[in-house]
Amino acid sequence: MRAALRRVVQLVVVLLCVSFFSFALLSLAPGDPVTAIVGFGSPAQLAKVRHQLHFDRPFLEQYWSWLSGLLHGDLGNQYFGPTGVQKVSTSIGQSLPVSLQLMAYAMILTILIAIPLGVLAAYRSGTFIDKAINTTAFGAIALPDFALALILSYWVGVKLHWLPSQSYVHPTDDFVQHLRHMVLPAVSLAVGQIAAYMRLLRSDMIATLQEDFILMAKAKGITNRRILWRHALRPSSLTLLTVAGLNVGALIGGTVVIEVIFQIPGMGTLLYTAIAERQYVMLQSLVVVIAVAYVLVNVFIDILYNVLDPRLRHARVIT
């Protein structure tokens, strides 16, 4: 209970720091967000919008105003011209599920491909299969996801017409079309992750397969398949999990680029356009949502450690 409470306090401090520093950085960004909203506005019109956005107040007051709104569930407003206003939460509500779908598909692909490949490469360590998998993985890691996205979009989408080269279809509109539209973006995001996860799992598995309990299992006549999947995989997954948590940031970063390339209306596209349009309130809120997601995923992974390896639950007591 005490540990959980401490974790919550840590979370709050992290989020406060993230929000404060991102707010400070955005205030230093070049350009006037007010003139971006009211281009041809008179000085009075500019002053009115500046006041509505609290840009006429001192920095700390602006931050506090935004933060207190956030604590009351108000992420602020997005501006459409001098009078058009929409809640930022509405835009995030539209785009967050899209990004989560994309990340989920990428993760599913990663897990479905990286784990069997990692296990196979470890089991066949040093053989031709291992070398082939490793070499391919090196190539995949070296290939930036945006480059792969452009190649796939052009060749698979434009030249071969196998899959749509861009756009998004909501799953409730047409689930098959939804999946068809998500294949290329998900593959673009997943390829680098697959390679990284596969290599990590391979090295951990090779170490695990040297352990005494594996020898014991073999001596008991347990089949290789059972040893690999039941006995060796679980203890070999801890590093994988740690990296998965840390990789959420990379995944989010990759999503921004991939969504823009494939014209997917997710958080990445929203972030990109918020920067381009100088929608600072929107940008600030997006940064916080992403920071919260990042921290929560890592907390969740901490919890998973305990599930995967019960020894960790008592680690503190033992030491």
Place this chain on the structure above:
Amino acid sequence: MRHGLGSRKTGSAVVALALVMLMVLAACGSSGGGGGSTSKGQTGAKTGTGLDNVGGNGIIPGLFTETTKPTPGGDVTFALEAESTGGWCLPEAQLAISGIQVARAIYDYLAVPDNKGNYVPSLADKITSSNNFKTWTIHIRPGIKFQDGSPLNAQVVADNLNAYRGMFPDHTVLLFYFVFKQVADVKVVDPMTVQVDMTTPWAAFPAHLFEYGRLGIMAEAQLHSGKNCFKDMIGTGPFKFDGDWVPNDHLTVVKNPNYWRKDSFGQQLPYLDKITFKPVPDGSAMLNGLQSKTFDLANTDDTTTVIPGLLSQVPNNMHLAVSTNFPETGYTIFNTQKPPFNNILARKAFVQAFNYKLYSQLRLHNLNQQANGPFGPGVLGYLKDTGLPTYNLVAAKALVKQYEQETGQNFAFTLSIPNDAPSQASAQVVVDMMKNAGISVSTKPEEQSQEINDVIKGSYQAAAWRNHPGFDPDTQVIWWVCSTAVPPAAAPPPAAPSTNIGETTPDGKVGNNCDNPVNFTRFNDPVINKNLDIGRTSTNPTVRKQAYEAVNREFAKQVWSAWTNWTVWTVPSQTDVRGILGPTLPTATNADVTTDGAEPFTGLSSGTDVSTLWLMH
């Protein structure tokens, strides 16, 4: 004598060949052909741009009056070059072509341009003026309803016009304040008649009832929807907005079953059930989307990526409606309130150092025609030769030397440009050309809206710019006119040292003290002011033509801007898409498409009427 709108139907004043619609033929298969073969000089040249060299047989099927009976139904995805981030509360919106294209699906206009550039009534069935053009009377076409079921009448039209001029509660009007500054009052005369009083004569007023597609008529419900006005779009147009707008992704409009117009076969317009508009700012993404058939059609003037990329697929796999008449103008805009471009020597040196032939070859695939003024082919005031200095490196070097001797300053400036890759590549070509003449240029790439804001504020020296779509030149007056007297040369205003601003004209000295905040160049030219006024107040086509030609020549003489190229607006489409240009225009008595209505405007710089789009199966 009262002047009806029809009295200005004087086709002779405008170049008769209003549009070249080329069904651009792919040349011989994949090897030599298509757009890549522009240098091969095939027959069929019509416009003087690179596009005519790839041939063409004229009209896109279904462009004007249909000979095949269109089949209603189906839906299309229409790619646009940008999102309209401010939404569609029209009096406040700052719509570029993409926003106008969406607006044209949802809204109708009191008057619309025909294929000769004259304005004919649309939602109005008659528009008349007093003898002195200080009072205009708009008679509303009866029986039209908005998409929410409310009637179109004089009150809603008057409220719209008041909103546009900033006289309607809760609307913060921006650009239109300057456009309608001359309107003194808008009155409801009877349930179907509105009277507009002017402070000074305004003969060209009807052109502003279209305002290149920006002046749609909104329902009262939208006018009163306050902070939701930007997304509660309700018009009388062929399609209605069903609430499905995800900014930067898509906006969907569905068929308005009660639209007031029918086609020549008696069929209800529009034909399509649904249009999904998709903003696709990246040229490569638009090209890919068209090639992979993700998009059915698009609106683009991108001669660096999209159009050249498509040419080889026309006509077998792609159609391309091309408009080289009534174009917008691409140019470098100068700030004449700041050195070096407050000096005519600098402006002349710039244009003489700029090698358009090379630029066109390197950046535009030779697809655009070189511009020599703000009025392109088809536009009143267009001249084949305006007298603008042309490329001459020796002369440019001499002017640079003269400028540096006169001012004691090095000739150096910053060029503001959009931060997209094609713009930066184009700017690099300009930088190199200037360097050859001894001019030092640094570029300032910035997000497009920020570049626009810098120009509005005057925080720039020179900027890459595009404006002045080819409608009646009176619609461009707000960008150039000044009423401020030019101060005597001996006493320049301290904030704006005005040395050597330009060449003195018979009408007086030119200056850079313009009182009009949307004259971004800041010039104050008595010749331009006088002739813009003549063009505004006269209905005599010859007088207007001469006035705008004088404006054009004066622009060239003073080199107020460095005109680069006229845009080539196109609508690329899949081969089953028909009816790109819209129906024949309604007459005063008949809303249906009939043979006696004028043919629609053929320029594509403010989108197309989507009511006649249909899919041939």
